[in-house]
Amino acid sequence: MATAADTIAFQTIPHPAPTSEADRTAMLANPGFGTQFTDHMVSIDWVEGKGWHNPTVGPRGPIALDPAAAVLHYAQEIFEGLKAYRHPDGTVALFRPEQNAQRFNRSADRLAMPHLPEELFLGAIDAILSVDGGWIPDGDGASLYLRPFMFANEAFLGVRPAKQYKFLLIASPAGNYFKSGAPAVSIWVSSDYTRAAPGGTGAAKCGGNYAASLVPQAEAIERGFDQVVFLDAVERKWIEELGGMNLFFVFDDGRVITPPLTGTILPGITRDSLIDLLREEGLTVVEERYSIDDWQSDANSGKLVECFACGTAAVVTPVGRVAGRDRDFTIGTGGPGQLTGRLKDRLTGIQRGQLPDTQGWVRKIG
Ligand code: PLP
Ligand code: COI
Numbered sequence: 259m260a261t262a263a264d265t266i267a268f269q270t271i272p273h274p275a276p277t278s279e280a281d282r283t284a285m286l287a288n289p290g291f292g293t294q295f296t297d298h299m300v301s302i303d304w305v306e307g308k309g310w311h312n313p314t315v316g317p318r319g320p321i322a323l324d325p326a327a328a329v330l331h332y333a334q335e336i337f338e339g340l341k342a343y344r345h346p347d348g349t350v351a352l353f354r355p356e357q358n359a360q361r362f363n364r365s366a367d368r369l370a371m372p373h374l375p376e377e378l379f380l381g382a383i384d385a386i387l388s389v390d391g392g393w394i395p396d397g398d399g400a401s402l403y404l405r406p407f408m409f410a411n412e413a414f415l416g417v418r419p420a421k422q423y424k425f426l427l428i429a430s431p432a433g434n435y436f437k438s439g440a441p442a443v444s445i446w447v448s449s450d451y452t453r454a455a456p457g458g459t460g461a462a463k464c465g466g467n468y469a470a471s472l473v474p475q476a477e478a479i480e481r482g483f484d485q486v487v488f489l490d491a492v493e494r495k496w497i498e499e500l501g502g503m504n505l506f507f508v509f510d511d512g513r514v515i516t517p518p519l520t521g522t523i524l525p526g527i528t529r530d531s532l533i534d535l536l537r538e539e540g541l542t543v544v545e546e547r548y549s550i551d552d553w554q555s556d557a558n559s560g561k562l563v564e565c566f567a568c569g570t571a572a573v574v575t576p577v578g579r580v581a582g583r584d585r586d587f588t589i590g591t592g593g594p595g596q597l598t599g600r601l602k603d604r605l606t607g608i609q610r611g612q613l614p615d616t617q618g619w620v621r622k623i624g
Contacts, residue, residue, distance in 0.1 A: 266377060268385040271316035273297040286395040289431035291571065292403070296390035296429040300382040300406075304372050306421035313378065315385040318428060328410035328420040335465040336365040337407035339570045340527075341432070342387055342623070344394045345611030350387055350623040353609045355380055357527045361463060362406065368462040370419035371408060382406060382427045387623050395431045399606070403432035403571070435571040436484060441593045443567065443575050445487045445500070446478035447550060447582030452491035453498060453522070460498075460522035471501040483581065485567070489550055490522065496547045498522060503572045504529040507548055508564035508597050509556070518545040528568040528605070534617060535604055553580065557587045564595030574602035 454460025
């Protein structure tokens with residue numbers, strides 16, 4: 259199999275008609291989330307017996323797929339999400355990208371897909387930023403969202419791991435994930451649906467997990483809530499996570515709880531980073547199960563003072579109101595809590611180069 263060292267030289271094919279400066283400036287002024295894309299994409303192919311080959315950064319555009327491509331039938335697909343930031347000194351930086359590379363390979367393991375060497379994953383990011391670095395918005399909270407993904411493109415209808423895959427990386431200027439701009443999000447507790455069962459794919463970042471979350475998420479929106487929260491699939495009692503974010507609970511005695519990584523939730527890189535930052539502040543963070551009934555009674559008694567969701571897209575987002583069949587409660591004042599605000603400022607300050615990177619999390623590009 260080819261090693262990263264001999265495949266890392268990306269062939270560059272510049273876009274023949276890139277977006278004009280004026281159009282790009284207009285797009286970057288109000289990026290939203292996930293609707294605008296840069297001019298280029300990275301592509302790398304994998305075939306059994308040959309390994310990774312043909313690393314290219316070229317014009318972004320439609321891809322040809324055989325109608326029998328395995329991904330269209332059996333959903334062999336994984337992805338990652340991370341952001342590139344423009345620092346005040348003009349340099350470009352990433353936040354713990356090697357963690358995304360490693361999680362990508364853990365997802366690949368679970369979906370019976372080949373590993374992408376970490377150097378190639380990071381090299382792909384360097385390659386797209388070298389041609390599309392001008393697409394990083396510098397507005398408040400804005401960044402260039404990077405979406406690396408891999409899927410099975412072998413034309414074969416038998417059910418077995420495919421023997422051919424494509425890795426792509428696209429980039430999308432991003433602002434706030436939540437359109438409403440409300441100070442805190444509201445959450446609907448799903449009683450009818452679960453996201454992941456023990457032994458399933460909950461800890462992998464595979465498209466199928468998100469497909470399964472769409473109906474419960476739509477149900478939450480229909481009822482007027484921003485997000486759905488999932489309970490565990492066995493007892494329907496323990497809080498797991500949202501469709502695309504991990505959760506933290508802050509108590510009046512300074513303790514912080516976040517659900518443990520038992521295989522049914524995504525091991526968030528934001529989650530991991532916040533645990534470190536909280537411990538650095540001297541707070542006690544425990545990774546343990548927390549039940550929906552305790553969530554309600556602790557919020558009502560005032561023992562639970564803050565709750566927030568976190569993730570690359572959502573950053574740190576306060577949770578104000580929670581409701582479900584037979585329950586409806588507010589956490590604290592229903593708005594952003596003090597610790598939540600402080601943590602968000604600390605995390606984004608490090609990511610954006612406004613605060614010292616004491617943990618060595620920031621990787622400068624170029
Ligand atoms: N949980 C799910 C299901 C997600 O999709 C995400 C987003 O990637 C997260 C949690 C948060 O992970 P991270 O902090 O690595 O972005
Ligand atoms: C991310 O935060 O990167 C995700 O993949 C979550 C998704 C809901 C956008």
